[in-house]
Amino acid sequence: MTERTIFLDPTLGWILLAAFSVLWVGLGFYWGRRNKSFEDHALAGRNIGLALGSATAAATWITSNTTMLAPQFALELGVWGMLAYSTASLGLFLFAPLAVRIRKLMPHGYTSGDFFRLRYGRVAWAIFLVFTLFYSLTWLVSMAMAGGILLEALAGIDYVWGMSVILGVCVLYTMRGGLGAVIGTDFIQTLIILIGIVIVGFAVLSQVSVGEIHAELTAHKPALLDVLFPAAIMAIFNNLLFGLGEVFHNNVWWSRAFAFRDGVGGKAFLIGGFIWLPIPVAAGFIALASGALGVAIPSSDMVAPLVIAQVLGTAGAVGIFIIVFCSLASSIDSLLAATADLVTEDIWRRLIRPGSSAEHLKGAAQWVTLGLGLLTWALCAPRIGTLATVLFFAGPLVGAMIFPIITGLYWRRANTIAAVGGMVLGAGAGLVTYFTIGWFVATTVATAVSCAWVLGACAMSKSRFEWIRLKEDA
Numbered sequence: 001m002t003e004r005t006i007f008l009d010p011t012l013g014w015i016l017l018a019a020f021s022v023l024w025v026g027l028g029f030y031w032g033r034r035n036k037s038f039e040d041h042a043l044a045g046r047n048i049g050l051a052l053g054s055a056t057a058a059a060t061w062i063t064s065n066t067t068m069l070a071p072q073f074a075l076e077l078g079v080w081g082m083l084a085y086s087t088a089s090l091g092l093f094l095f096a097p098l099a100v101r102i103r104k105l106m107p108h109g110y111t112s113g114d115f116f117r118l119r120y121g122r123v124a125w126a127i128f129l130v131f132t133l134f135y136s137l138t139w140l141v142s143m144a145m146a147g148g149i150l151l152e153a154l155a156g157i158d159y160v161w162g163m164s165v166i167l168g169v170c171v172l173y174t175m176r177g178g179l180g181a182v183i184g185t186d187f188i189q190t191l192i193i194l195i196g197i198v199i200v201g202f203a204v205l206s207q208v209s210v211g212e213i214h215a216e217l218t219a220h221k222p223a224l225l226d227v228l229f230p231a232a233i234m235a236i237f238n239n240l241l242f243g244l245g246e247v248f249h250n251n252v253w254w255s256r257a258f259a260f261r262d263g264v265g266g267k268a269f270l271i272g273g274f275i276w277l278p279i280p281v282a283a284g285f286i287a288l289a290s291g292a293l294g295v296a297i298p299s300s301d302m303v304a305p306l307v308i309a310q311v312l313g314t315a316g317a318v319g320i321f322i323i324v325f326c327s328l329a330s331s332i333d334s335l336l337a338a339t340a341d342l343v344t345e346d347i348w349r350r351l352i353r354p355g356s357s358a359e360h361l362k363g364a365a366q367w368v369t370l371g372l373g374l375l376t377w378a379l380c381a382p383r384i385g386t387l388a389t390v391l392f393f394a395g396p397l398v399g400a401m402i403f404p405i406i407t408g409l410y411w412r413r414a415n416t417i418a419a420v421g422g423m424v425l426g427a428g429a430g431l432v433t434y435f436t437i438g439w440f441v442a443t444t445v446a447t448a449v450s451c452a453w454v455l456g457a458c459a460m461s462k463s464r465f466e467w468i469r470l471k472e473d474a
Contacts, residue, residue: 007309007317013155021169028173028181038361041178042341043259057272059186059330071304074284082284087240091247092273099257099265105470112254113346119408120419135394140335144380147328170332171373175366182333189326196323203311208292216292242443245398252338340369392439396430396446403454412465418457426450
């Protein structure tokens with residue numbers, strides 16, 4: 001990192017890091033006192049209300065990408081790039097009715113893996129587990145790496161130390177408090193992020209008007225205002241489908257569907273989507289203002305911190321540090337909890353130790369969380385470079401799972417052949433496209449191939465699934 005990318009005195013950075021670490025760990029241990037069983041630990045007693053539910057849906061989706069990559073999209077792809085990133089909100093909007101359906105069909109469910117096992121059988125279940133665990137691990141590793149990189153850039157904190165602290169803090173309070181602690185901290189993190197984004201937006205507008213921003217872009221970067229910018233248009237569709245696939249299949253979202261009270265799920269995901277929607281737009285606006293503000297941008301992925309530091313000085317540096325820390329923690333803890341529950345329920349309980357007691361499963365989930373944290377640390381410590389390409393590599397996998405999930409929830413004709421073929425053929429076609437054409441169309445191709453196979457296989461099927469089979473007492 002160069003000298004000018006460090007916005008905050010390292011001592012102040014360490015003080016902020018220590019203060020928030022103590023706060024999150026303390027809250028995790030406090031909320032963890034209520035967990036007596038695996039259901040309490042994994043699903044917060046299935047008793048999450050609307051306020052916490054909406055906040056956790058929004059906070060989990062506010063990753064470091066939302067606050068750092070959305071501005072980069074705007075800087076590189078213009079207005080359409082900024083809006084392309086915001087299409088990820090459709091994942092939350094469209095999952096709202098699915099959450100209602102999931103809770104109705106599977107009142108005793110724990111994970112998205114339970115759905116595949118009961119709906120399509122063990123072969124589809126095994127393929128799903130490989131796909132979803134690969135995706136979850138890449139997302140988890142990328143978030144931990146982003147934590148180390150961003151803390152080093154913002155405050156000069158050594159990459160390994162910054163990554164280790166933020167990952168260790170999330171592991172500690174997630175182990176102790178389970179989903180209840182994750183959702184509770186998500187609520188606080190959402191408030192901090194929203195307040196910070198609003199303050200920064202008004203600060204930027206106080207120094208430069210929308211008209212000045214438009215004039216500067218028209219004069220120096222007219223392509224960013226072009227509504228027919230080809231790369232941006234392709235990014236819209238790819239990002240939209242990637243977002244749908246991420247939400248529809250991942251246990252992060254299914255665990256919340258099971259954890260919310262009856263009648264809360266649909267409303268919570270809709271509200272969470274509306275909370276999240278303006279954040280990448282606001283972050284993108286900050287990036288588009290960089291030219292009018294005269295901010296030199298040596299690296300497009302650091303445009304947001306550079307602009308905020310220019311506008312707000314030390315206060316802005318503190319603010320962006322806190323926002324980044326909260327956005328990282330709100331995603332890492334959710335991934336740790338949901339992935340640990342998936343491994344505990346679908347692998348430990350179903351394959352290794354059937355008949356385990358509720359107390360034993362709770363302990364197993366805590367140890368799995370620790371193991372995931374250590375594995376993530378081991379993969380992140382060498383600083384192997386950016387994992388953006390790995391995440392895009394997972395795009396065909398998540399895209400191929402969209403239609404097996406939708407048809408499985410709503411169409412009795414959906415069957416194993418449709419699900420297995422859709423996942424394997426869709427992912428295969430998408431990966432071929434990834435290597436021969438590029439990441440920006442891989443998810444679209446995977447989704448299209450999977451859709452064609454699944455709908456065709458379902459239309460020709462004579463089977464009729466009995467929904468009662470999903471009500472298994474887990």
